[in-house]
Amino acid sequence: MNSSSSASEASRPFLTWQRIIDWAQEHYRYRTFSKDERIPARTGLLYLVQRGAIRLVGTAQVSASNDKSASKLLNQTADETFLGFVGAGQPFEIVAQSPFTLQAYSHIDQTSVVWMYWHDLDNWPHFRREVLDAFRYQHQRKLLWLSTLGQRRTIDRLLGFLTLLIEEFGEPCSNGYCLPFPLTHAQIGSAIGSTRVTVTRLMGKLRQRELICTKGDNLICLPSQAIEILHHSTIVER
Amino acid sequence: MNSSSSASEASRPFLTWQRIIDWAQEHYRYRTFSKDERIPARTGLLYLVQRGAIRLVGTAQVSASNDKSASKLLNQTADETFLGFVGAGQPFEIVAQSPFTLQAYSHIDQTSVVWMYWHDLDNWPHFRREVLDAFRYQHQRKLLWLSTLGQRRTIDRLLGFLTLLIEEFGEPCSNGYCLPFPLTHAQIGSAIGSTRVTVTRLMGKLRQRELICTKGDNLICLPSQAIEILHHSTIVER
Structure with missing residues (x-):
């Protein structure tokens, strides 16, 4: 269990990770959240979970209703969809493409998050590749997830x-x-x-x-x- | 529309792509498929769509039924879930994690696919980053997809x-x-x-x-x- 992710953990040079935490703390790019607090995440930035777990949630404000008066009500009750967790050592990012929005919440108390611009990773090219590989792995998991939702x-x-x-x-x-x-x-x-x-x-x-x-x-x-x-x-x- | 993917198309050096096609043809890593033909794709390899479109399909053989005699029947009728398209210039890969399986089909006639090992990309580090960025983009799209499925x-x-x-x-x-x-x-x-x-x-x-x-x-x-x-x-x- 947890094989792929722990394999990637094992290959990650602990030193780089520690350097990134240090850099983030120095540059005020590090914050700890309490349970169910919303992470004020923006598109275009890269987020790394240092400790704890993040809950990703999506909202789709697509309504096929042609009853205009109902649209306000529908928007108020827009369904929030649980999209998965992001655990310690894993990256996440927020996408927004109207009419869809993503949000990240601290799923457990004392969840710490680091954030940066993608170009900040120019200093750590090897780490960037690890981040991209982690997204590739997350993508694979989502394909399996979609497979089971088709049942x-x-x-x-x-x-x-x-x-x-x-x-x-x-x-x-x-x-x-x-x-x-x-x-x-x-x-x-x-x-x-x-x-x-x-x-x-x-x-x-x-x-x-x-x-x-x-x-x-x-x-x-x-x-x-x-x-x-x-x-x-x-x-x-x- | 199509903004992110066409932006990445624009930035892709056409030369690298052409070199990869040449390399693939030289090394018999290039094949053209007719409509609805299954791509004999294996896990661990990287596939690139050169022309046409791929249809990804997932199968989940999870059954909560405790009726053992029904399991054969259930497996036979395992639902195939449409997981999306992979268009020209885009990469895909196959994941298999029991009890889930993914398959790729040529969605339209004359779909051409190139395949390689990940280490083959050592020759084209810049291109590898583009491939990983493409997976990152596909992951973002799947999160939006999951958001709408929650409605x-x-x-x-x-x-x-x-x-x-x-x-x-x-x-x-x-x-x-x-x-x-x-x-x-x-x-x-x-x-x-x-x-x-x-x-x-x-x-x-x-x-x-x-x-x-x-x-x-x-x-x-x-x-x-x-x-x-x-x-x-x-x-x-x-």
Whole structure:
């Protein structure tokens, strides 16, 4: 688990990273956020998570409604979509292309972020390549994410989504891998095109079938045997 | 429209690109495919579209069903999700992470593809950076794509999806921008988590409201006034 990202961690010269933190602190490009605080991120800049985790959220204000009077109401209730986490050591950036907007929130307390212009990386060409490789990896994960969202049954989308998330961010626990921070059912619902209520119901089903379990403070885990079943069924297929 | 990608086209030294094509032909790393032919792409290699367009498709064989006897049937009908196009001058790669698989198809006739190992780019460091920047751009587009998939109403997801696709690949036509190749309603449905039948019905509604139109051989267009409405509603909001 977490193989690709930890491989890239291992190859990253710790020294460069430490130099960048030092540089960022010197130049006031370093800030620590409390839980659920919005990162005042702008397009065109590059952000690096030094510690903690970022939650990316997207808003689409596309409305096919031709009822003009309803547009204000629709805009007010624009759906926020959970787009994933960005963990420590990973880069992120904000894109805005009307009518779509992205926002970044500190997902856990004491999340520290460094920011810079792309040309600031001219001093660290090797590090720039690592940043670009990290975006390439994030892109690959998003393609897998989109693959699972194409599944017709909501419960399959839910299980696929949780599997991808825990594969990437999960930490080993007593009986499998566990997401190290909580995620609300509303947030999960927004990501898989469902509602909080449905997610709660389907999470119950997945728990019953022992495909997921929860730990302590509502942390979601994939039990080892569930991971084996998932992978086995595909291997048999080939 | 198409601003980011055409900007990167403009900055790409034509010479490097031509050298890479020459190199690929010399080394038998160049092949032309007919419409809907599968590209025998493998993980770990880098692919560049020289001409035509590639259709990326994902399959997720995640099943939350605990009925073992049904698993064979479920695997047979694994949903193929349309994950987007890769146009001329753009790179792509295949990721496979059980239980997810990606595949690439030639979307139009006479699509030519070049492939190489990443280390082959050691000869063209500048070009490698362009390839990585292209993946970074593709990642940004996928985040916007995920944002629109989070919208609750299928018709909004449909309009958001078509808008993003036409913004990226559309070509100017008499009354707006037009997708230069056909896309079936089943393919659209797979991308937005809906069915062919629903897409056909909702496309009719969007046409009625003049938010989209179709041209000749079933090509989907965004009329200029629809684009203005979309962007205007967001600008007003800020």
